[in-house]
Amino acid sequence: MSAIEQEIAKRRTFGIISHPDAGKTTLTEKLLLFGGAIQTAGAVKSNKIKKGATSDFMEIERQRGISVATSVMTFNYNGQKINILDTPGHKDFAEDTYRTLTAVDSVILVIDCVKGVEEQTERLMEVCRMRKTPVIIFINKMDREGQNPFDLLDELEQKLNIHVRPLTWPINIGSNFKGVYHLLDKSLNLFSANKTKIEKDVVSVDINSTDLEARVGDRDAVQLREDVELIDGVYEPFDREEYLKGDIAPVFFGSAVNNFGVQELLDTFTKIAPATQARHTDTREVQPTEKKFTGFVFKIHANLDPKHRDRIAFLRICSGVFERNTFYNHVRLGKKVRFSNPYNFMAQDKEVIEEGFPGDVVGLYDTGNFKIGDTLTEGEVMNYQGIPSFSPEIFKELINLDPMKAKQLEKGIEQLTDEGVAQLFVQPQLGNRKIVGTVGDLQYEVIQYRLEHEYGAKCRFDGMPITKACWITAEDPKKLQEFVRLKGQQIAQDKDGNYVFLAESDWILRMNQTNNPDVTFHFTSEFKLF
Ligand code: G4P
Secondary structure (H helix, E strand, O other), X not given: OOHHHHHHHHEEEEEEEEOOOOOHHHHHHHHHHHOOOOOXXXXXXXXXXXXXXXXXXXXXXXXXXXXXXXXXXXXXXXXXXXXXEOOOOOHHHHHHHHHHHHHOOEEEEEEEOOOEXXXXXXXXXXXXXXXXXXXXXEEEOOOOOOOOHHHHHXXXXXXXXXXXXXXXXXXXXXXXXXXXXXXXXXXXXXXXXXXXXXXXXEEEOOOOOOHHHHHHOHHHHHXXXXXXXXXXXXXXXXXXXXXXXXXXXXXXXXXXXXOEOHHHHHHHHHHHOOOOOOEEEOOOEEOOOOOOOEEEEEEEEEOOOXXXXXXXXXXXXXXXXXXXXXXXXXXXXXXXXXXXXXXXXEOOEEEEOOEEOOXXXXXXXXXXXXXXXXXXXXXXXXXXOOOOOEOOOEEEEEEEOOHHHHHHHXXXXXXXXXXXXXXXXXXXXXXXXXXXXXXXXHHHHHHHHXXXXXXXXXEEEEEOOOOEEEEEEEXXXXXXXXXXXXXXXXXXXXXXXXXXXXXXXXXXXXXXHHHXXXXXXXXXXXXXXX
């Protein structure tokens, strides 16, 4: 293996996703603790937006500021270099999370055993399924009175539309939780509540011997034997290939806050999770082992502090070696760019790097050159694919309050939407009416504030009775033009000039779909791929 192949084989780049409060931050911290990247619990700041702060977006931005520091956390474990890409849990920033998922090679999904599959989990899994991302599931909070584990597995399969395969199995739950049985290693890990230290009480047991009774008591021993028999009968043996294809998700049970079940998760993760994967561009598939550097920007973080008005673009390296102070081709702009201070992240610190390898994420200071999805290469003209925009859920018309500042407003909204803060739609037939679509109300406050403070433009947002925007295409261009003409005010264009249908309700959308079989309605901008 060449040196670069060794570096690639070492990398495990993944994201942890969950519905808010399921335990993502806690698990992330415990993985860093087990990985030796931090020494004490409590060192990782939650980037969770605290309840009650929803009307105060500056507070949210302050917390998002923290989240930049924890955007990528890197540590070495078992000879591997592990990159955890953090994802915001708050629904209003869901698009950020979706995009981060384009930069990972696998995912750990955290589920709260009391609440089961929650709304945000379903949406995030949809994105993983779309991309065939391998997923490991961690069922957390087993120290709480949660649901029956078999019921939980059924719920996971039904709601997330994925096959699951437990690799550990809980012995009792809630106040009687005694630990987990590792179904592959045939070992028992006994539970003791422990929030600060890493201690393990793992023993190999033959579950058919009386040893089991001695350790967990008669009743739980009988139950475990029954459960294991049932699992062996119902679930196929675990097959890593199926996991790598995204067809089956191995499941672990534990309690992150008590450091319990985390080691099993991490050890199995390092054994089965994929190393840096190949990625698609609009012209071809790129292998990580290719000599020439390529990468794409999946996230841009703006700093709201007027003293530090810089932006940070997060670049995922896809092939070759990224080097500091080297000129690369910014494909969209067709210009050469180089970076004197690219940095990478180690736990809470960041350090300037000389080089980075496929799978790594590099932070680049940006003065407005980047847009989400931008590709860098050594010269080849191609664009990484699969960084879609999702159909927004809230729509408001942008009203200019200062006619003297129309230019500033125009520039501001263009740039902010390049950052992926929101999506901009225009209706040329209505005097270039501008509609801003988001997944959360908070974004409007952020945009209004930034337009005023960064661009000197004053605006207002007026609500619109639209619930969905779908990109529309048709095989016959005439049919599309006909539909666009007929629908008039219900049609807008996105920033790339693609037509979008604005629906007032799901019912109206369905009716239009039924009545216009020649027109295809797309819920993500990904259709441009096909
Ligand atoms: P999130 O990032 O997914 O939003 O969740 P986070 O880790 O912040 O955890 C949410 C809450 O759940 C926290 O409590 C955390 O301590 C708790 N938690 C995490 N893992 C477990 C577990 O295994 N068992 C139990 N019982 N609780 C767990 P909090 O009260 O919101 O915050 P804190 O004051 O404890 O930090």
